[in-house]
Amino acid sequence: NRAYLRPAPERRRFLRRFWFPAVLLLAIAAGGLTGIVLAYSLNYSRAAEEVKSLATYRPSVVTRVYADDGQTVIGSFALERRIPLKFDEIPPNVQKSILAVEDARFFEHSGIDPIRIIGAVWKNVTTGSREGGSTLTQQLAKRLF
Known part of the structure; x- marks a missing residue:
């Protein structure tokens, strides 16, 4: 007699009722x-491509106009110097001062x-003033993206 091995009817109903959900x-x-x-891996792969583009990044520089001798600068033009x-x-x-002000734990x-x-x-919460936390x-x- 293996009646003791069979689950009780209540337990069977409980399992049947909650199994599917x-x-x-x-x-x-x-x-x-x-x-x-x-989503994370797709975003990470896109970010990796954007980081690769930094290898060829060339910021705008000052355009200098030279005289005929090739040495004398007549003028320089730029949106940003x-x-x-x-x-x-x-x-x-200068390195230390920038790091001290902008990102001490760089x-x-x-x-x-x-x-x-x-x-x-x-x-920001305690004083009501605004302070940035960016590195x-x-x-x-x-600036780049």
Whole structure:
């Protein structure tokens, strides 16, 4: 007699009643998770393409007009006065001062500084003033894209 192995009728009804909704809910959750992963990967691949375009980025520079001798500058024209420099050409004190003002933990984070964001939110809420929490990397991305 194996009556003790059979589930009780109430338990069978409970399983039958909630089996389909549970499987349906699980399928919806799996589909949602799959959608999120796909959306993230598509967005990431687009962002990677945009980052690749930085390799060929050339900012506008000053146009200089030279005299016949090729040495004397008659004039220069530009919408913005940009002079491209390599990082090593910027004086160390200027580098340090920019980092101190704009992004003190520049070398400690990967582009997003959660500590700075939380600090900016806290200051905005407690003092009513507005303070930004963006890093130099985020500011560059905003300007380029």
